[in-house]
Amino acid sequence: MSETGNGNLIVxxxxxxxxxxxxxxxxxxxxxxxxxxxxxxxxxxxxSGSGKTTFLNVISGLDSVTSGEVWLAGRKLSDMSGxxxxxxxxxxxxFIFQAYNxxxxxxxxxxxxxxMLLQEVPKDERHRRIxxxxxxxxxxxxxxxxxxxxxxxxxxRVAVARAMVSRPSLILADEPTANLDSKTGAxxxxxxxxxxxxxxxxxxxxxxxxxxxERARRLxxxxxxxxQSDERRE
Amino acid sequence: MWLQIKLAxxxxxxxxxxxxxxxxxIGIGLAALIFTxxxxxxxxxxxxxSATESFMGEGQIHRKGxxxxxxxxxxxVDPEDIIRxxxxxxxxxxxxxxxxxxxxxxxxxxxxxxxxxxxxxxxERHLSQIDDAMIKxxxxxxxxxxxxxxxxxxxxxxxxxxxxxVVLTVAQxxxxxxxxxxxxxxxxxxxxxxxxxxxxxxxxxxxxxxxLNLDHGIHEIAIMFKTETFGRGKSDPFWQRYSQNGNxxxxxxxxxxxxxxxxxxxxxxxxxVGVILFGVVAxxxxxxxxxxxxxxxxxxGVLRAVGTPAMAMGRLIMFEAGALAMLSIVLxxxxxxxxxxxxxxxxxxxxxxxxxxVTFRKLLYPVLTFKQFVIYPAVVFVFTLLVALYPAAYxxxxxxxxxxxxxx
Numbered sequence: 340m341s342e343t344g345n346g347n348l349i350v351x352x353x354x355x356x357x358x359x360x361x362x363x364x365x366x367x368x369x370x371x372x373x374x375x376x377x378x379x380x381x382x383x384x385x386x387s388g389s390g391k392t393t394f395l396n397v398i399s400g401l402d403s404v405t406s407g408e409v410w411l412a413g414r415k416l417s418d419m420s421g422x423x424x425x426x427x428x429x430x431x432x433x434f435i436f437q438a439y440n441x442x443x444x445x446x447x448x449x450x451x452x453x454x455m456l457l458q459e460v461p462k463d464e465r466h467r468r469i470x471x472x473x474x475x476x477x478x479x480x481x482x483x484x485x486x487x488x489x490x491x492x493x494x495x496r497v498a499v500a501r502a503m504v505s506r507p508s509l510i511l512a513d514e515p516t517a518n519l520d521s522k523t524g525a526x527x528x529x530x531x532x533x534x535x536x537x538x539x540x541x542x543x544x545x546x547x548x549x550x551x552x553e554r555a556r557r558l559x560x561x562x563x564x565x566x567q568s569d570e571r572r573e
Numbered sequence: 574m575w576l577q578i579k580l581a582x583x584x585x586x587x588x589x590x591x592x593x594x595x596x597x598x599i600g601i602g603l604a605a606l607i608f609t610x611x612x613x614x615x616x617x618x619x620x621x622x623s624a625t626e627s628f629m630g631e632g633q634i635h636r637k638g639x640x641x642x643x644x645x646x647x648x649x650v651d652p653e654d655i656i657r658x659x660x661x662x663x664x665x666x667x668x669x670x671x672x673x674x675x676x677x678x679x680x681x682x683x684x685x686x687x688x689x690x691x692x693x694x695x696x697e698r699h700l701s702q703i704d705d706a707m708i709k710x711x712x713x714x715x716x717x718x719x720x721x722x723x724x725x726x727x728x729x730x731x732x733x734x735x736x737x738x739v740v741l742t743v744a745q746x747x748x749x750x751x752x753x754x755x756x757x758x759x760x761x762x763x764x765x766x767x768x769x770x771x772x773x774x775x776x777x778x779x780x781x782x783x784x785l786n787l788d789h790g791i792h793e794i795a796i797m798f799k800t801e802t803f804g805r806g807k808s809d810p811f812w813q814r815y816s817q818n819g820n821x822x823x824x825x826x827x828x829x830x831x832x833x834x835x836x837x838x839x840x841x842x843x844x845x846v847g848v849i850l851f852g853v854v855a856x857x858x859x860x861x862x863x864x865x866x867x868x869x870x871x872x873x874g875v876l877r878a879v880g881t882p883a884m885a886m887g888r889l890i891m892f893e894a895g896a897l898a899m900l901s902i903v904l905x906x907x908x909x910x911x912x913x914x915x916x917x918x919x920x921x922x923x924x925x926x927x928x929x930x931v932t933f934r935k936l937l938y939p940v941l942t943f944k945q946f947v948i949y950p951a952v953v954f955v956f957t958l959l960v961a962l963y964p965a966a967y968x969x970x971x972x973x974x975x976x977x978x979x980x981x
Contacts, residue, residue, distance in 0.1 A: 401878055402974035422882060429880020436977075440875045444583035449576070456576050457880050501879075 349375040354407035367393035369564040382555035390564035391545035433502030435512035439494040441486040492523035581892030595861040602850040603905025611939035630795030648790030667699035677742040680731035691781020710735040710760035721756035724770035725763040745786040862964040874976030887969035894961030
């Protein structure tokens, strides 16, 4: 049965995650119920240690839940095998990391192409999509450069391109502007919000960044692993 | 797949210095193995040549029991037939007939016990190197039946020189009567092998047969084969064909068991060196791969997060190990070739040194073979992939969340 049939992309039910830190159990996420609809532009905010990272890990299937359920794009993650989860992430989730985390030995084009190669997208289609997204993000002139030859802002744009080019249902971004200056960060966010509006992809961020909070259409605040507030803006 | 191969090759050159040092370390292991093997093969050839080419030959035929008793009556059965058949054997290059007996040699100054060897100077020339080792006089020039050729040490003890008279005393076959003949020293050789230089005296075959009352009987047929390796095989039907009617045919490995054993030991030592070197290489590879993996742990997490299958992660590490192995093989083969080639030009001087009953007579030269540059590198490659299975399995089992613990 699908829990995300009514236009919902993510549904979490009483999700808890307990870590053991040197043998001491730490409840990072405590009974979170959250529903995120397709096309939302949502920020999860909270102080360090509030459980943002852990929550994003379990939503994306990078980590398992201790109890509760996570449904994503109509599938219950805990019912999937490791290989199914891996394929599911490849096809349904685009990741943007704080430190860009592009593969340094691959060029911009090859970084963006990587996931499509895993998806076995035909060559012509891969190149068409790469050209399209790089042009849209204004980095088409850096196609053959290695990431180390790009500025932080340019690298993060490549990371966005990599996350979006496989046309996932969900873009998960961890502190995407943390390593950028405020002007570049603001530009990146405007661009991402623009992509969200055009493509209808769902964006979910974890952040401390006030600029992201201001631009988010929905702000979920976590504290001590529990949702403190869930604010929608228009 | 191609992307992974491309990624692997680029990854190993991310830290060029470390890759080069690791590749060089593995390469030194391969080079050491190539050099050791070349040296051991060179030593084997040298020892076998020193043993077989000096006098013994690569195989011998005797009457059964003769080698144990040296009884002069124990002559080869039907030697004419054997000589005829040997002449038709395709693998036989040369052979010669000999008569052997304990003898007493006397000069005006001294007396010494020797082995009198009756030889056919023409056929003996192909079997032994007496003619090459002559330092004084001639090697049976002309047809004087009273010519005798002796070693330098014996000449020294007897205080004789070219032209000096000596008397040989032997016990005749069947009767045991003593027979004495006077000879004139026509040649003195120096083999640098104590036993040959001190305790052998060569005379013409008919004279020896006459002295020993053997008629046309002979004690030994020494054989050289067209390929040296033939003499190593004890199981070839050749040996059975000539071990009939009371005769026995044996290769040099039976005649010189110490030498054969020492060659086996050398081969085992090379194997041991290989195992130790590969063990060191294995630890080097695993260490290098793990260092490289730990530096890229977050990146591995990212690759897994974006959907790279576990098997593909393992494959990436295997490709990296393969690329490292290829680099190491190229470095090792070049280094091994250079070092071995230099020693091939200069040689190693062990002449005069005795080992396993054999005295080295020539410079020792390493021998390069096909196996050293094909089999050993292939073994290094396969071995590298085998030891890389451990880090590859580690990479495949990586949980993306744990790998990316530094961030979300």
